[in-house]
Amino acid sequence: MDSTPHSLSLTALASLPLIQPGDDLAAVIAAALLRESLVITAQDVIVIAQKIVSKAEGRIVALANVKVSRKATILAARTGKDPRLVQLILEESKCVLRVGREVLIVEHRNGFILANAGIDQSNVAPDDPENRALLLPVNCDLSARELRAKLRVQLGVAPGVLIIDSIGRAWRRGTIGQALGAAGLTALTDLRGQPDIFGRRLRSTEVGSIDELAAGASMLMGQAGERRPVVVVRGHPVMQDDGEGAAVLQRAETEDMFR
């Protein structure tokens, strides 16, 4: 079965307000869709910047309340980073893979390999941005499934939901949008056993489909969804059930040649 779409359109929501802790994100998105006369069908995906999901979920930490460990103090000196921020990064991570100037590459508790555990200090709060940090959602796939269920109530139909962030990579300069949480989407398309156009079996076997979707939608958001944190993708296959989520894209450490 070839479910590759022949055409896709991507549109960033223009009328979304700033998100505050405690906001009902599904309701806010549904209201913006209505204002912008965008009717969502079951072949549409709503791509959401992680930052506004984290904000709505109240994942904001005041740095003044962070108790800095000895390990964080040492790593802060090595990296030149704020010791309180390093402490938060360590608390959010399973292990530190690399230590660089101004950066810690870690395995997040959710399994993602991320710079600084995905913790963000920009656009957190207008009053004292220096003193707060924004953590990733506790479980991005769970957040995606909950948002999808709420959107189904708001919209009468369940679009695919994808939570993304701008992520740095090995070997390549520049961040790209990457999937952190997904619901209703095929995360990994398995081509094993599919013939090529001459009937020969394909060797490269898996496509990171939701990472392609994340990168594509990210083009309309501006970096990290700073400007327009919600993008509607039309014409993309969406499943009835929630699927296995973005976690399936994490390569097991035993199969990873680059840790």
Add this chain to the structure above:
Amino acid sequence: MDSTPHSLSLTALASLPLIQPGDDLAAVIAAALLRESLVITAQDVIVIAQKIVSKAEGRIVALANVKVSRKATILAARTGKDPRLVQLILEESKCVLRVGREVLIVEHRNGFILANAGIDQSNVAPDDPENRALLLPVNCDLSARELRAKLRVQLGVAPGVLIIDSIGRAWRRGTIGQALGAAGLTALTDLRGQPDIFGRRLRSTEVGSIDELAAGASMLMGQAGERRPVVVVRGHPVMQDDGEGAAVLQRAETEDMFR
């Protein structure tokens, strides 16, 4: 200046014939655009699978003609790969980074970090696919610039041109579309000094813009452009000059923590 598009549409060409060595790819694409009534403007990008660029450029090698070195024989035994294919991979590469089962991760002569130097054996030729391999273009940015110049003649306007392939990654399962060659496109968007929406300076400074475009377009191609190797992206910023190309996305070895 914020050049982030508010909406984008992506359409795969449906009427492209199979490409043969020596084909004038720009003329073939222009004919398909005409058949499909797609009028190209200077805000459109034509994204092309590397495979058909390589085919048109005749980058096909008969494995029977490959002379296998001692190093290739040893690596073939370690990987379980065809020694002739390993020889080609070594010839196309500056160095081998990792040796795995059925895979060599190398730095390609063009600087890309790639599995098996991007050499492909699927869909190469209908008669004896086992015995031929398809190499990357000698210089993908040069190929993109040449295609753009020829498309300008064919279409009367110069769209952006992006050559992509499906590439494996560290840490993540599944390939995604990635930029190999570009003309007329901003490869890396530098956000340094840009304020966030609260006036705070952004810290993550660079976006791999053409990699996001490559991944997005790849959604319509099927894996490695097997099915539909040309995608038209409408509404994307395009430069008058050719720009610095995709090579700028390669992180220098001295700045890379994961080699």
